[in-house]
Amino acid sequence: MASKTSARLAALTVAAVCSAASTVVLTSPAHADAVRVHDIQGTTRVSPYAGEQVTDVAGIVTGVRGYGSSRGFWMQDPQPDADPATSEGVFVFTSSTPKVAVGDAVTVSGTVSEYVPGGTSSGNQSLTEITRPTVTVVSTGNAVPAATAVSARSVPRAYAPAGDPAAGGSVNALPLRPATYALDYYESLEGMNVQVADARVVGASDPYTELWVTVKPWENPSHRGGTVYGSYDAQNTGRLQIQSLGKPADFPDANVGDTLAGTTTGPLDYNQYGGYTLVASEIGTLESGGLERETTREQTRGELAVATYNVENLDPSDDTFDAHAAAIVHNLSSPDIVSLEEIQDDNGATDDGTVAAGRTVGKLIDAIVAAGGPRYDWRSIDPADGEDGGQPGGNIRQAFLFNPERVSFTDRSGGDATTATGVTKVRGKAALTLSPGRVDPANPAWEDSRKPLAGEFVFRGRTVFVIANHFNSKGGDQGLTAQYQPPVRGSETQRHLQAKAVNTFVKEILGAQKNADVIALGDINDFEFSDTARILEDGGALWSAVKSLPRSERYSYVYQGNSQVLDQILVSPSVRHGGHLSYDSVHVNAEFHDQISDHDPQVLRFRP
Template identity: 30%
Template sequence: MVRWVRCRGAMLFVFGLVLGLTLGGAVAEGVEIWEIQGSGLESPLVGQVVDTGPNVVTALTDRGFFMQTPPERTDRDPATSDGLYVYLGHTPKVHTGDLVRVTGTVTEYHGMTELSSSPAVTVLDSGAALPPPVDLGPSLPSGDPPPEASLEPLEDMLVRVAAGTITGPTSGETTFWVVARDGRAFREPGIPYPGEAGLPVWDGNPEVLRVELGHRGAGEPENGAAAGLPITGLEGPLAYSWGAYEIWAAAGSYRISGTPAATPAPRPGRSELTVATQNVERLYDTVDDPSTKDDVPTVAELDTKLAKLSRWIREVLGAPVVVALQEVENLGVLENLADQIHADGGPRYVPELLEGNDISGIDVGFLVKETFAVDSLEQLGAGDRFEYDGTDYTVWDRPPLLLRGRFTGNGAPYSLSLLNVHLRSRNGIEGSNGGFVREKRHQQALSLAHMIEQLQTAEPTLRLVVLGDFNAFEFTDGWVDVLGQVTGRPDPLGALIPVTDVVDPPLDDRVLDVPAASRYSFVHEGSAEVLDHVLTSTALTPWVREIGFAHGNADSPEGLATSPGTPLRCSDHDGLVLVLAADANGNGIPDDREPRHARPVHRALPAR
């Protein structure tokens, strides 16, 4: 029974210590938390002043605290929550285990029910046992969207992940992502739920939970949590903030097994060579360019960045013959990187870069070993334009860069062409400017498809590698099927903007040859995804031997980006390395298929 009393601007006194003031107006007395929460997504008492207690303080934040109904007073209704957040706006004076009575206004703050408006908090007792946490696992939360269906009844209650997996590394200082199971979460095809009629829908991976640390938890590595590692004993209240559920983990409530580590890319065998792609994440020099919106690192920051990239390219990528790079400001800083690699005992690389159109000043470029003779370097599509909503726009901020040359490190020259690309990101694709973002991404994919078709038509036997940061998945995202358009192999699930048939013969996306568990180059809010690709022409198929990612950047916490003692997190992208057979005698037969060669042929990857 809810009782109403008039308390106009007076202090609410209950046995114990009063820590706040109530608002003037009618107060609903004796309201249980599960009555405040209700069985829907919002409280049925929004806007009302309520008095509730005694409840147990379960966790503290810097601006308030969580409390929960003692087990003996729960309504045992699986549709309602026994937990509630109290927003004070200042550091709370209560302690975990205190029994409190609170009077405040029921509000919904970005989807989370709480008491606010300077609530009055009365401490009735201390040292109370905390309610037992609800165990999360493979079936809770449900893998079906929306996540609110299974988690809203647990909002602000204590939950526990007894054994799970970190599926997204620490971002900033206090946030990482987990799943309550063995194995990480991956991006899947489609538009995030609820999607659009007639188009593929992605469930959004509702099993992924954000973890927020009010303070650093015991057992966490110094620079944060790394994705892919097991986590045990994670416990805290389940909050809802900015469209996602998050566990406010208590200090010492969990353990992480292992530390961040690099997984090197495949290495070439005898009579083989490697080419690679690596987004280096905003590699800028220390000079402010007034014509662009560039970053300007300090000398020390740039030195650390160059040292980390040098180690990554040498030790993790394996010093490929050619490395296609994205997000490089200019030729000068690329020369700095080449010099750093050589000074660190690595090979001598020749930098190649042409300036593009990007307002932030980033371009695509190459590092080329001296065993690869460059015949030509050509920027494609720099002047391409498209019209959207009556306005003319540039297709390419970072025009593709075509490098033609010959590998001379194993006998007869081996001709190879590499097209380095960096497409527009997906940022804003579902927002108010989504129509423009989708159209620009489609125009870039279509322009790139025409480039490829022209190259193949002019030279049907061209050994072509198209590689770089496509900012696109290996399947359709439901809006634009970028890889389907570029390769000539559209995803049967389709997209809002359909693929135009251009590329014939089609290219192979070699990412699809990577085992599924290792198929990612980026991690976004707990979901591993492929953004970087290596595509090969039909003429190159007999020469392809292996493909693999160099992991260690995307999984590592952001805090390692400034750590000079490790190559990890030199970028937010992982690298991708392609192994090719060579042709020492120039007879057009891969060396490992010569009768005299001992290397097994089974490494050859098939065309699709």
């Protein structure tokens, strides 16, 4: 996946396009005929006053944000109307640190604006704001309007209405139906003071003082306390992002399955990193769910154990080698073959033409030995500089680790960044022309993306073909809370082409030897129910073994509170039907606040 850190830093450098605010303190009441907050918010996602000046809009300050690039405050009208579709809260963008305090009664004059977090190209919904404000403090120390409880009872089961085809699939102009759709319900509370009670954590705390909770703990639950994303048609409506309102030191280090006991209260915002977000001025007390890192069983003497593990931009300067080694040795029980994704070159993100990764892989192998594991051998192919995407200068690639005491590698020279390996027959059985070799590297499907690495292994006299993959990321796809419903998943186009290329190569192997043992694995960056997976599986050439698990255990990644499959191990018919197949998604990272990678490794055991 693309680096979230770099995206955040880039976002924070974007200058706001509004002038500084002015504040006047008076004691006279607001004008009785002024436009009210619910008038501004209206009954759709876009304000009927967008682009217009409003005068003396009254409200009580419920939260103040004096940091970051979106400084301002939330205010709420203590005299609501009777329409559940109209929010009583609104954000006032001041650009500089606001000169108001929670509990101030204010009137605000300014321009109503619709701000799209992430820009219009993101497809996100817009946030209704009052910009270029003149703020008048009428009185101080007032009671803040009572927080609206967001609960399992209040959030509808349906996620979002279908967008208007005449508007390109946008829901912006549709009347809000907060009793019918979850996204409409959250929109009807935009800017208001809300709270959740005893909310279970479904997305661990991250470095940006964010976490995810659910108000519906029974909604598609994982066996470890999360919420499983199992279908495009079954969105998890109870998820809500929690941020801290200026108190990062007090933000809990939460894991999936923990609970924020008591109430978590604050204004409901909308941002580009997860949509509707409760910006908490009060956070519930963290109660541990006791989540522990999993350990898979050791393979038996006759089983071949093959794993995939995305080590998240690993380079020699990282301090995670010992932790990764411990995970491989102790949690994965030292698999015979490990496909590593996101191995960076020997100087990481320094962009100086370096492409070799011997230091990176060698440091990991040494750490594995120090942790009590085997001394793995390894194979890989250096990419052409800057051609495989990922962090600029990092030249990420896949690499095979293998235990030479248990498995041997069949070397056939000539593989490089641009030369394709092929399939031939040797003594009536399939063989690779290059091993290690790259699969169809000139195919446009791999433009600015990682090319698959193929290798030929032998275990107890049986040849096993392994294809290590790292497909195109989901970067640029519209979010689940986008204004376009259903959201557009533009990144799928390239993954579909990549899946076709791998499927074609596997069929060439099976065409040469019908009962060949083939494993295609790695960070597929797509779900087991996706079209990408179906194309990989086309014609029965492969089958995603994660589907052998109960639905509550099918995940390797947690994104926006959804436990989901991105990493997969797919197998040919002889592996699937040969008996004794065992699959494990080993949860050591994705659910934890102190993760060393954002991916969980996967392990397949079978008898070739």
